[in-house]
Amino acid sequence: MIWIIPLLPIAGFLVLTVFGRRSPWQFSAGVGAGTVGVSAVLALIAGFTLASLPAAERSVVSSLGSWVVIPGFSVNFGLRLDALSDLMTMVVTVVAFLIHLYSTAFMRGKGDYHRYFAYLNLFVGSMLLLVLGSNLLVLFVGWEGVGLCSYLLIGFWYENPENGRAANKAFIVTRIADAALLVALFLTVAAFGTLDIPKVLASASAAGGSGIVTAIAALLLVGAIGKSAQLPFQLWLPDAMAGPTPVSALIHAATMVTAGVYLVARMHIFYALSPGVQLAVAIIGAATLLYGGLSALTQHDIKRILAYSTISQIGYMFLGLGVGAWSAAMFHFMNHAFFKALLFLGAGVVIHRLNDEHDIFRMGGVRRTDRLLFWLFMIGAGALTGIPLVTSGFYSKEAILESAWLYPHAGPFFWVIGAFGVFLTGAYVFRLFFHVFTGKPKGEGGSRPASAIFYPPMILLGLGAIFAGFLRTPRDLGNVKVISSFLNPVLASQGKESAGISTEATLQIIVAALSLLGVLAAWLGYRRSLKRRGTEAVTGHELSVGGRFLLSGMGADWLADNLVVRPFMWFAGLLRRDWLALVYVGVGRLSVLFHQALRYTQSGLIRWYLLGIGVGVLVTLGMVVFA
Amino acid sequence: MIVPPVYGMVLAAILFVIGLAGLMIRRNMVFVVISVEVMLNAGGLGFISAGSRWGQAEGQAVFLFLLAVAATEAAIGLALVLWLHRRHKSVDSDSARQMRG
Numbered sequence: 097m098i099w100i101i102p103l104l105p106i107a108g109f110l111v112l113t114v115f116g117r118r119s120p121w122q123f124s125a126g127v128g129a130g131t132v133g134v135s136a137v138l139a140l141i142a143g144f145t146l147a148s149l150p151a152a153e154r155s156v157v158s159s160l161g162s163w164v165v166i167p168g169f170s171v172n173f174g175l176r177l178d179a180l181s182d183l184m185t186m187v188v189t190v191v192a193f194l195i196h197l198y199s200t201a202f203m204r205g206k207g208d209y210h211r212y213f214a215y216l217n218l219f220v221g222s223m224l225l226l227v228l229g230s231n232l233l234v235l236f237v238g239w240e241g242v243g244l245c246s247y248l249l250i251g252f253w254y255e256n257p258e259n260g261r262a263a264n265k266a267f268i269v270t271r272i273a274d275a276a277l278l279v280a281l282f283l284t285v286a287a288f289g290t291l292d293i294p295k296v297l298a299s300a301s302a303a304g305g306s307g308i309v310t311a312i313a314a315l316l317l318v319g320a321i322g323k324s325a326q327l328p329f330q331l332w333l334p335d336a337m338a339g340p341t342p343v344s345a346l347i348h349a350a351t352m353v354t355a356g357v358y359l360v361a362r363m364h365i366f367y368a369l370s371p372g373v374q375l376a377v378a379i380i381g382a383a384t385l386l387y388g389g390l391s392a393l394t395q396h397d398i399k400r401i402l403a404y405s406t407i408s409q410i411g412y413m414f415l416g417l418g419v420g421a422w423s424a425a426m427f428h429f430m431n432h433a434f435f436k437a438l439l440f441l442g443a444g445v446v447i448h449r450l451n452d453e454h455d456i457f458r459m460g461g462v463r464r465t466d467r468l469l470f471w472l473f474m475i476g477a478g479a480l481t482g483i484p485l486v487t488s489g490f491y492s493k494e495a496i497l498e499s500a501w502l503y504p505h506a507g508p509f510f511w512v513i514g515a516f517g518v519f520l521t522g523a524y525v526f527r528l529f530f531h532v533f534t535g536k537p538k539g540e541g542g543s544r545p546a547s548a549i550f551y552p553p554m555i556l557l558g559l560g561a562i563f564a565g566f567l568r569t570p571r572d573l574g575n576v577k578v579i580s581s582f583l584n585p586v587l588a589s590q591g592k593e594s595a596g597i598s599t600e601a602t603l604q605i606i607v608a609a610l611s612l613l614g615v616l617a618a619w620l621g622y623r624r625s626l627k628r629r630g631t632e633a634v635t636g637h638e639l640s641v642g643g644r645f646l647l648s649g650m651g652a653d654w655l656a657d658n659l660v661v662r663p664f665m666w667f668a669g670l671l672r673r674d675w676l677a678l679v680y681v682g683v684g685r686l687s688v689l690f691h692q693a694l695r696y697t698q699s700g701l702i703r704w705y706l707l708g709i710g711v712g713v714l715v716t717l718g719m720v721v722f723a
Numbered sequence: 724m725i726v727p728p729v730y731g732m733v734l735a736a737i738l739f740v741i742g743l744a745g746l747m748i749r750r751n752m753v754f755v756v757i758s759v760e761v762m763l764n765a766g767g768l769g770f771i772s773a774g775s776r777w778g779q780a781e782g783q784a785v786f787l788f789l790l791a792v793a794a795t796e797a798a799i800g801l802a803l804v805l806w807l808h809r810r811h812k813s814v815d816s817d818s819a820r821q822m823r824g
Contacts, residue, residue, distance in 0.1 A: 700822030703747050710743060 098158040098175045101138050101185065102224035104131045108217040116210025125200040128213030132196050132220050136189035143186045146177060151585050154179050157230055164233075171291055176230030180586045183426060183579075184227040184358055187433050191350045192220045194553035198441055199342040201549035202448065206340065212252060216346070219245035223351050227358060232281050232291040235359075239277070239323070242352045243270050249347060250339040259338040266332040273322020273329055280315035283308060297365045305369045313366040313373040316359060317380075324356030324410045326384045331656055333407055334649060337399040341447060344399060345440030349406045350433040357413045357429055361422050361587060368420070375505055378418025382513045385411030387650065389520030393527070394646040397454045398443050401528050404649070405480065406436060408517065412496055415514060419507070421499030422587035423580040427568050428492035430579075434560035435479035435489060439525075441554050442473040446532055448550075449543050456528055461537040466546065470533050472554050477529045479561040481522040481615065484608035485573075488565030493518060494604055495568060501603060515607050522614020523621070530622040572601045731772030738765035752807055752814040756800035763793050 108131030116124050146154050160173035177185070196216060203212050222241025229235035251263030284291060287308045288299040300309050320326075325333035336348050347353070360367060360377065367374040388408025395401045409432050416425030446462055446469070453459060463470040475487070482489035493514070500510040568579040645651060671677070697708075738761055745758030767789045774782015804814060811818040 698822050700820035702816055703750070706743075706747050710747070 098142065098156060098177050098228060099160055101135050101142070101189070102175070102221050102228060104135045104138075104221075105217040105224070106221035107131060109214050109221060112210050112214035112217065116214055119210065121204070121209045124210040124213045128217055129193065129196040129200055131217060132189065132193045135220070135224070136193040139185045139189040142177060143182045146179070146182050147582060154182075154585055159230075169285065169289060171231055171233045174230035174234065174292070175225075175228040176293070177228065178586050179583050180358075180361060180426065181227050183430065183583065185224060187430050188220070188223050188227060188351050191433050191437050191557070192216075192223075192346055194556055195342050195346045195350075195437060195441070198345075198444075198550060198553040199340075201547035202342055202444060203340065204547075207253070212249075212340070215245055215248045215252070216343070219249070219347060219352070223355070226355055229293075231293060232284065232296070235293075235362075236277070236281060239319075239355065239359075240274070242347070242355065243267065243274065243323070246270075246336070246347050246352055249343040250336050252339055252343065256338075262332075262335040262338040266336045269329055269332040270322045273319050276315045276322070277319025280312050280319065283312050283315065287312070293362065297363070300365050300369060305371075309366055310370040310373060313363070313370045314376070316363055316366065317373060317377060320356030320359045321380060321414070322356070323359075324353050324414070325407050326356070326380050326410060326414055327387055328652075328656075330384065330387065330407050330649075331652055334400050334403045337397070337403050341399065341440060341444030344403070345437045345444070348403065349436040349440050353406060353410060354413065354429045354433070357410065357417065357425055360414070360417045361426055364417070364422050364587060367417070371505075374418055374420070376418075378415055378500075378503065378505075378510055381411045381414030381416070381418050382510050383411070384408065385415060385517040386513055386520075387411070389517050389524065391646050391649045392524040393520065394643045395524075396457055396647075398446065398456050398459070398528060398532065399440075399454060401456070401524060402436070402439055402443060405439075405521070405525060406432075408521065409436065409480070412493060412514065412517070415500060415510060416496035419496075419499045419503040419510065421496055423568075423583040424492065424495035424499055426583060426587070427579045428489075428496055431479065431488035431492045431561065431564050434557050434564055435476045435487075438472065438476040438554055438557040438561055439480060441550070441557065442469060442476060445469055445546055445550050445554075446473075449546055451544060456531040458538050459532045460535040461533070463533045464537070465543060468551060469546075469554075472551075472558050473529060473533065475558045475561055477525045479565075480525050481611045482518055482607070483611060483615075484604075486562065488561055488563070490608070490611070491565035491569055494570055494607060497607060498570065498600060498603065501599075511603070515610055518607055519610040519614040519617070522611045523617045526615045526618035527621055530618060531625075534622075535626070570600060570604065572597050572604070728772045728776035731768055731775070735765045735769040735772060738762070738768065750815045750817055752804045752816050755816060756797065756804060759800060760793060760797065763789060763796065 108127050111127050112124055116127075142156075146156065155176065155178040157174060157176045159175070162170060162172045164171040196213070199212070199216065203209055219242060222238045222245060224238070226235055226238030226242060229238055247263050247267040250266050251260045253259050254263075281291065284296055287303075288296050290296060290299075300312075303309055322329040333348060333353065337344055339348070367377060385408045388404045388406070388411055392401050392404035392408065395404060409428070413425045413428050413432070416422075416428060445466070446459065447454060449462070449466065450459060479487040479489040481487075482493045484490050497511055497514045500514055501507050503510060566576060569576045648654065742758045742760075742762030742765060745761065746755055749755055749758060767786045770782045770785045770789070772782070774780065774785075807816070807819055808814050
């Protein structure tokens with residue numbers, strides 16, 4: 097039964113691959129969105145059925161038979177639906193379905209319609225394998241599957257070499273991290289003799305905080321930060337925006353990049369057992385959320401702003417995981433999936449309307465042409481910032497920050513970083529918002545009409561971005577605990593429960609004030625920029641040194657180029673000329689030599705051939721007669 | 724006077740070598756065809772001489788077959804010459820060369 101959920105989109109992928117090219121576009125749209133839609137309905141049914149069971153029984157395992165059977169080790173094609181994978185499955189299928197629906201209109205006339213939906217279906221199937229896999233090998237298959245689809249979709253418009261380069265970058269950077277994940281799997285098999293997740297977790301708790309557990313935790317973490325674009329692997333995500341915008345919404349904002357968060361949450365017992373690695377998770381998360389927030393401040397490509405924002409928000413999730421607030425991190429994942437998908441889809445509509453313009457300094461006044469989009473985008477931006485009380489982002493960030501405050505190792509320090517991150521978030525996202533939506537239209541003002549299909553998915557995501565937050569509210573604001581009590585059987589929370597109502601309320605008020613201050617700062621910055629630039633469309637070449645530093649993502653690409661890529665290429669260049677290579681090159685040279693010599697016999701002159709035959713006959717006869 | 728068969732064989736060998744030499748040396752396709760004809764008939768003479776040496780009729784029977792083969796060969800050879808002339812405006816066999824070695 098559970099198997100139907102991931103297999104439907106994969107079946108859709110196969111159908112589209114085989115029949116897509118020769119079918120009308122309606123067929124591709126129907127198969128693409130239809131399979132994911134049915135999956136979403138099934139996932140919701142399965143999810144609510146699971147939630148209605150008693151807490152102790154909330155785990156369903158389904159296996160399609162065995163995969164690897166060797167003495168002492170076996171792996172089956174097993175799926176496991178428990179509270180954590182259930183939450184992920186519901187969010188992934190629902191968001192994926194909405195984005196598929198949006199894409200049916202968005203990708204019209206942008207080429208290779210069926211190929212797009214085939215890849216997108218394969219992605220959803222792989223992502224579902226990733227979250228539902230009951231053992232680490234199925235999870236790994238899904239993990240690599242989503243990586244492949246990410247690569248294929250970033251390079252979707254492959255005619256432009258720049259897109260192919262971005263796809264390669266994403267693939268190679270995540271592959272480096274995946275190598276660590278693979279080693280973690282080997283170590284797991286070596287240490288525990290199984291890859292079945294519950295068994296591994298049970299064995300790990302039995303083993304306690306031994307060295308092997310710490311090593312596995314650290315290696316899993318490397319895999320996770322690679323997939324989730326955390327420092328120092330964040331390089332690939334901004335470039336990944338070369339793909340179609342709905343792809344950025346689905347893969348590079350809502351689902352795939354949060355796979356690392358899921359992996360850490362799934363294996364959380366390992367991190368609870370190795371506090372050092374867990375502290376590293378928190379430090380990486382905090383550093384990344386600052387990095388993403390600061391870098392987003394001076395970007396002028398609308399999608400790059402959102403990409404850095406995604407990096408920053410996943411940083412929040414990692415901070416939550418690092419301080420042991422597992423369910424808060426998953427809660428932020430869910431809300432982030434809604435509001436970031438909404439923002440990307442909104443950005444897609446803006447880009448579509450303004451004839452593929454990406455530069456926010458050349459945009460303006462979209463509020464006048466599209467009032468509905470203005471409100472939807474405001475909901476998304478507000479939720480991202482965490483505007484107090486009314487948005488989901490406020491509740492999930494608040495949950496993470498409260499746990500950070502209570503974290504025994506330098507908790508208040510992490511809290512300060514997180515709170516400053518809230519201010520940055522408000523500043524960068526509303527900077528984008530004011531530039532794009534207020535003021536007067538710039539440029540040629542030529543506006544493509546938007547399709548009516550764009551809006552229903554965005555409205556639903558907007559509702560999610562507001563109301564998902566009320567599934568978990570702090571104690572002084574209603575004390576709703578739907579999410580945390582649902583996840584509790586899988587992700588028992590770690591650490592102290594509360595800091596006391598008054599401290600909590602004070603912290604909340606500070607964070608709320610910071611988010612509003614961020615918006616205010618964005619408004620002031622926008623006014624100043626208007627005064628300085630006028631209403632003309634000018635790109636940011638008059639940035640200060642610091643601004644340019646932030647624009648380049650703090651020179652991360654330069655660093656990676658000089659610290660990793662070039663030494664590696666240099667080393668590879670050295671190896672190119674070693675003695676073993678000479679053997680292979682020698683074989684090649686030799687055959688070229690023979691070729692050059694024998695070439696002259698192929699003259700095309702029959703008389704020479706005849707001469708050859710005559711001489712051959714003479715020699716043969718001579719051998720017969722005189723031997 | 725009966726010519727000894729060995730003379731016939733020697734004559735056949737000489738004719739064959741002349742034909743082969745013509746085939747290798749001449750570039751004019753008409754002469755190439757004639758050279759092939761000479762070699763074929765040298766072969767026929769060889770059969771007849773051998774048949775006479777062993778007192779068997781098969782040598783002469785094979786020559787009758789060779790006549791048919793020679794007729795076909797002449798037809799095909801001349802057709803090739805015609806094709807070559809039409810295609811390259813020449814009867815030089817090297818003019819049909821396409822491989823450059």
